[in-house]
Amino acid sequence: xxxxxxxxDPDTYRRTSRRVxxxxxxxxxxxxxxxxxxxxxxxxxxxxxxxxxVLLGLLATSLVVMLLRDRPWMGPVRYGWQLKQALSRxxxxxxxxxxxxxxxxxxxxxxLAFYHRGMAQLAELEGRTxxxxxxxxxxxxxxRLARQAQGLxxxxxxxxxxxxxxxxxx
Numbered sequence: 001x002x003x004x005x006x007x008x009d010p011d012t013y014r015r016t017s018r019r020v021x022x023x024x025x026x027x028x029x030x031x032x033x034x035x036x037x038x039x040x041x042x043x044x045x046x047x048x049x050x051x052x053x054v055l056l057g058l059l060a061t062s063l064v065v066m067l068l069r070d071r072p073w074m075g076p077v078r079y080g081w082q083l084k085q086a087l088s089r090x091x092x093x094x095x096x097x098x099x100x101x102x103x104x105x106x107x108x109x110x111x112l113a114f115y116h117r118g119m120a121q122l123a124e125l126e127g128r129t130x131x132x133x134x135x136x137x138x139x140x141x142x143x144r145l146a147r148q149a150q151g152l153x154x155x156x157x158x159x160x161x162x163x164x165x166x167x168x169x170x
Contacts, residue, residue, distance in 0.1 A: 003086040004158035005114075005121060006079055013076040013125045020077050024061055032057030083122055086159050090115045096167040098139075101146060107163040109147050113156040116140040 036053025043049055069078055090111060100108025123130050130136060144154055
């Protein structure tokens, strides 16, 4: 599986993310209450029936989200989830990728360039800044300079699984 970076409006992303989060929280509350009341009416009330009602509410909410995730209006949120998942996968390989960068491995440079661009994009989408992480900014600069020295393009448009698979986790 490969991942391609896309362009999304940060305001639209934040607005849609807020709406989806509020809708999911509301659904969880409603489903949890409904299932808890149904269980209390049929089986009897108690802590375990309440816990089971909340669990069933969580499962129902997850099912609704799963059914709606491919809707066009969920595009920005779905992209954010996928970007976070891709960045999380890369973060497990960071020590090996950094060793590869020091050795001048073009695959390591490509994955690290994607990682830094993805982190910057995620921060922009979420309305944060990366200015306070000096180590991350210094590494980003080293990757950019190493890619320039090898004649590689500065920007990487996505993450290729084959590039990541060439390294060991941890």
